[in-house]
Amino acid sequence: MKTAIDNTVDRFKARAAEEGLLDVAYATADSPFGPLLLARTRRGLVRVGLPNQDSEELLTDLADRVSPRMLEAPAELDEVRRELDLYFEGKLDHFDLPLDWRLSGGFRRRVLREINRIPYGQTRSYTEMARKAGNERAVRAAGSACGSNPIPLVVPCHRVLRTGGALGGYGGGLPMKEALLELEGVLDGKPST
Amino acid sequence: MTALPPFQTVLDEHSAAVMGILRGAVGKDGAEDCFQETFLAALRAYPKLSNASNLRGWLLTIAHRKAIDHHRAKGRNPIPMADVPEDAVEDGIAVPDERLWAAVGALPPKQQAAVALRYGSDLPHAEIGAALGCSPEAARRNLHEGLKRLRKELA
Numbered sequence: 001m002k003t004a005i006d007n008t009v010d011r012f013k014a015r016a017a018e019e020g021l022l023d024v025a026y027a028t029a030d031s032p033f034g035p036l037l038l039a040r041t042r043r044g045l046v047r048v049g050l051p052n053q054d055s056e057e058l059l060t061d062l063a064d065r066v067s068p069r070m071l072e073a074p075a076e077l078d079e080v081r082r083e084l085d086l087y088f089e090g091k092l093d094h095f096d097l098p099l100d101w102r103l104s105g106g107f108r109r110r111v112l113r114e115i116n117r118i119p120y121g122q123t124r125s126y127t128e129m130a131r132k133a134g135n136e137r138a139v140r141a142a143g144s145a146c147g148s149n150p151i152p153l154v155v156p157c158h159r160v161l162r163t164g165g166a167l168g169g170y171g172g173g174l175p176m177k178e179a180l181l182e183l184e185g186v187l188d189g190k191p192s193t
Numbered sequence: 194m195t196a197l198p199p200f201q202t203v204l205d206e207h208s209a210a211v212m213g214i215l216r217g218a219v220g221k222d223g224a225e226d227c228f229q230e231t232f233l234a235a236l237r238a239y240p241k242l243s244n245a246s247n248l249r250g251w252l253l254t255i256a257h258r259k260a261i262d263h264h265r266a267k268g269r270n271p272i273p274m275a276d277v278p279e280d281a282v283e284d285g286i287a288v289p290d291e292r293l294w295a296a297v298g299a300l301p302p303k304q305q306a307a308v309a310l311r312y313g314s315d316l317p318h319a320e321i322g323a324a325l326g327c328s329p330e331a332a333r334r335n336l337h338e339g340l341k342r343l344r345k346e347l348a
Contacts (some may be wrong), residue, residue, distance in 0.1 A: 005212055008225060009204060012232050021236045024199075063199045068240055070199035 013071050023067035025076035026059065032088050033176050036153075038077045041066060044098030045080055047150050050172035065103060084153065090183060093120035095154045103150040107133060111145035118159045121184040125163040147171060153180075197245050200236055207249050208232075211256045217297060217309040218260035223267075227259045234259070250323040253316070257306045257325070264302075296346045297339075303327075304339030311336055 016022045024046070026039040034051025039062055046066060049058045063070055074081075079097065086092035104112050110133035118124050130142035146157040152171055158180045162168045170177035181187040211231055215224040234255050242251065297308050303325060310321045322332040 005208060008212065008228055009208055012204075012229055015229060015233060016236055019233065021233065026201075059199050059201075060196070064196055068197035068200055069236055070201055071204070072201050 013073055016071060017073065017076070021069055022071055022073065022076075023069035024062055025071060025073035026062075027072060027074035027077040027081070028055070029077070029081045029084060031084065033172065033179070036084070038080050038084075039070075040077060040080065041100045041102075043100035043102075045151055045154060046100040046103060048152050048154060050152055050176070052173055052176075053171065080154075087153070088183070093184075097154060099151060099154070104145070104148065107135065107138065107141055108145040108148060110134060111142050112149055112151075112155055112157075115146065115149070115157055115160060116155045118156055120156075121186055123159045123161050123165075123181070123186055126160055126168065127163050129160055143168070159184075159186075197239065197242060200239055203235070203239075203248055203252070204232065207252050210249065211252055214253060214309045215256055215260060217312065218257070218305060219263045223260075223263050227256065227263050230259045230262075231256045247323060250320060253310060253320075254326070257302075257310075260306070260309070261302050296343055299346075300339050300342060303335045304342065307332055307335035308339040308343070 013022070017025070024039055024041055026037060026047075029036045029038055031051070035055075036051065037047070037049030037053075037055045037058060038045070039047040039049075039059075047058065047062060049055050059070065083092055083095050083097060087095070099116075101109055101112070111129050114129055114132040115124075126139050126142045126146070127136065129146070130136055130138045133142065133145075135141070146160050147169060149155055149157040149171065152158070158170060158177045160168065167174055167177055178187060208228075212224060212228055215227045215231070218224075219227055231252065235252055297305055299305075300308065306325055307321055310316045310325075311318075318329040318332045318336070321336070322329040325332060325335070327335075
């Protein structure tokens with residue numbers, strides 16, 4: 001139930017957004033895997049926290065790396081939530097969301113941008129990602145770029161596997177990676193490319 | 194330097210206290226506007242705040258200034274008493290007797306703030322001092338003078 005002070009606080013948040021003082025808006029969203037944390041800047045979606053990740057820590061890190069002008073503002077993330085819901089229902093195969101890449105730089109960002117081009121229901125190897133990002137021999141670095149992906153799900157690092165088809169790793173845990181690939185119709189039981 | 198927490202944390206932890214002292218200092222109707230002004234000013238300045246160890250004192254200082262601005266803008270008119278609120282307690286904050294707070298609103302700024310911080314927000318003298326930028330002793334003195342005047346006023 002909303003109290004008088006909640007309404008006052010809501011009005012403050014609306015004004016903060018109007019006056020351009022809201023640098024990071026965040027909210028939680030339900031998913032089949034548990035609650036997700038979503039954060040956006042004026043440029044676009046900047047961070048997705050998976051259910052097994054500590055949201056307190058993630059918010060502190062965002063305050064430090066992006067801006068401490070952060071408010072919980074669910075309405076600012078309505079579109080992101082809507083597209084994710086459709087995706088989990090198997091009704092959306094392409095996210096149409098502006099992204100803010102600022103949390104990744106250099107080679108990592110190049111790898112993540114390549115990952116962002118992998119179509120729904122397809123997979124690539126870490127080696128391919130390294131090559132496309134401009135350094136075929138940097139397979140390990142490509143792997144760690146996947147591991148550091150600040151915008152998982154939307155930037156589909158779950159579509160990157162080891163050469164030969166082994167699952168590799170996933171920030172949200174391997175069962176989640178497996179389930180996402182199943183959802184996209186890539187895996188029927190056994191992992192293979 | 195302490196890292197700044199997300200502003201949401203500041204809002205969660207201190208909005209009730211700020212509302213409490215503002216209701217005390219400017220009355221229920223003015224408090225809404227002053228609250229908005231206080232937190233907008235705080236959010237604007239927040240990234241450049243060099244010390245996050247006393248966020249409450251910092252916010253209360255801003256709230257105090259906004260309350261003074263409010264009184265200046267109203268030409269120091271006492272708060273109209275026509276619409277006395279019927280609810281005694283709202284989300285845990287006691288809404289004080291309007292006549293009393295109207296008198297508080299007419300005190301000189303420092304005394305007014307000391308009284309509001311002490312009784313609206315239940316701050317100890319040291320924190321009142323920190324919020325007003327003076328020593329705990331000076332805070333105590335302002336509080337004392339303010340209370341003396343109030344007793345005379347309301348006797």
